[in-house]
Amino acid sequence: MNDEILSVDGLHASYFTTKGEVRAVDGVTFSVRRGEVLGIAGESGSGKSAAMLSVMGLSGSAGKVTAGRITFRGHEVTSSTIKELRGKSISMIFQDPMTSLNPVLSVGWQLGEVLRRHKWQGDTRSRCVEMLERVGIVPAAERLGHYPHEFSGGQRQRIMTAMAVICNPELLIADEPTTALDVTVQAQILAMMRELREASGMSMILITHDLGVLAGEADRILIMYGGRIMEEGTRREIFYSTAHPYTKGLLRSLPNPERPRERLTPIDGQPPDLLSPPKGCPYVRRCPQAMRICLGHRPETFTLSGTHKYSCWLGVKG
Template sequence: MKDSLAPVLSVQGLRVHFDADDGVVRAVDGISYDLEAGRTLAVVGESGCGKSVHALSILGLLPRPPARIAGGAVLFQGRDLLDIDEEGLRSIRGKRIAMIFQEPMTALNPVLTIGEQIAEALLCHGKADRAEAKAAELLRRVGIPGPEERLRDYPHRFSGGMRQRAMIAMALACGPEVLIADEPTTALDVTIQAQILDLIRRLQEESGTAVVLITHNIGVVAEAAQDVAVMYAGRIVERAQVMELFREPLHPYTRGLLDSVPSLTKRKERLSAIDGQPPELLREPCGCPFADRCSRALPRCRADDPPEFLLPGGRMTNCWLASDAAVEVRHRLAGRPCLPAKDMKEAPYHPRAHDNA
């Protein structure tokens, strides 16, 4: 990550919990990243790791209860979105930070036309002048032919790819500075996926919008992003620029993800897979949450919660195996320095009692 540019969005130690009958689900457990203007950050990880929950929490879209913000900050141009009331969030949501949702068929209102739904985004933020003409122009920008006629269609008349294009048009209606795209290519065939990713990239180049791209598809990361954050069990376990991560993954989970991608050039007897299952998020892990699935785990991995190890070039990994190369060590939950890197590496190992509370 480049340090020379001020981030347009900064997530710092964000924790999101859900209060359930049988305990507290730690869906997002202290994640941090910076998003720079004009760049795309991919947040990648398997289903259930907290990718979408973190995105919904940024815009205050989680139901409360059972959800609650347990800690951290989300700074948008210096303002903490977690401290803003609902009226203040409405002035930002859709106008300055917009979101493309996972399932366009369920995100679009089936009893309103596509044109009415795009115009609503404009009307909500005081842009009523020529709303229908602007909606038609937005559909044209996202590649829907005959936009003046298609404005009058209902969502069921659109194909999956066209519905996703309409969702992108709605998200871009007010010219947001940040666009959160939550699995924008889910359930689309490969050809349409490529078209949607190319569309987002082209529109980003035209407007300079910063993009958070949420996906479980490593191939999408390589195609569409410059920076990447790998999530596992509610945590970011590695951050890097995309090409650096593909060239040399540092966290064992990241390496497992990359190894599981089928190769077009190398023949294998069987596909690679990560053994085991993700941890139960109702139980606070003692040590690294990936330790039980990691073939390289040390005794310390199962006893001590790893901090964020910052490495040369701005990379970060949440893994004890990287401690020797760290130039700085940060608390995962607070995003602030703890011990100097030298002291952390030389600190004696003291196993903790395993706590399943």
């Protein structure tokens, strides 16, 4: 049980815009165990990034956690305690390595700043050199003095990763870390992250829209849609014992390499408008198996195994 490093219970988060309240995260419960990779998949607006920004206390002035409880290593995370944890015990890396680094400061200065901020007890410079070497930026001592524009996109994502793990965090949240990168560079970055995890035993939340990346990297996977978790399971359960019609639809809409020219099976319709979300299941208007109950009543969560759950009224039929 105490294997759980992060647990999120009944999280609701909204953005308050001029058009009204956008319920970006609508009752999300999950946990991350020590050393595991939890993958979160979902399309734009599914709430996958909003949920993580809420955990990190980074939702911005328009965003607000309206309900729910977040605990890290058994202690409740509040708006004041998150400041202690952020960057030290929990770190985050973002999609765009071009805009996440400060262009007018050397990467050495930016790496060192993380250590100074968290009162690192050793030699700052040698730690920076060590981290750059571990993410494959060499010769590290020389490269410390260089500025972000002197690095390629893949190298910048390596530097961002070095910054995120320099204080030995227990949990790394990576939000679409390879989406802006080419496939060969993506493969290099994912391999590097795997090595870092194996060396330190840290846990990781990997957020992506790419189901292929999760099939290779994640131990467990959450599938999100319309601010809610539709399905949760081990990577084999999600891919081989798919339960939710949305997950099935997502997997079917990908080109099948075994039947290359076969017509694709898209999910019809458009994602829900979170300003006026459907009362029942957020997927109801696109679901080929929708029933009357799905319109007015929020689906319950049904358990298929100790690790496999899904939220869908089809579960009543078993």
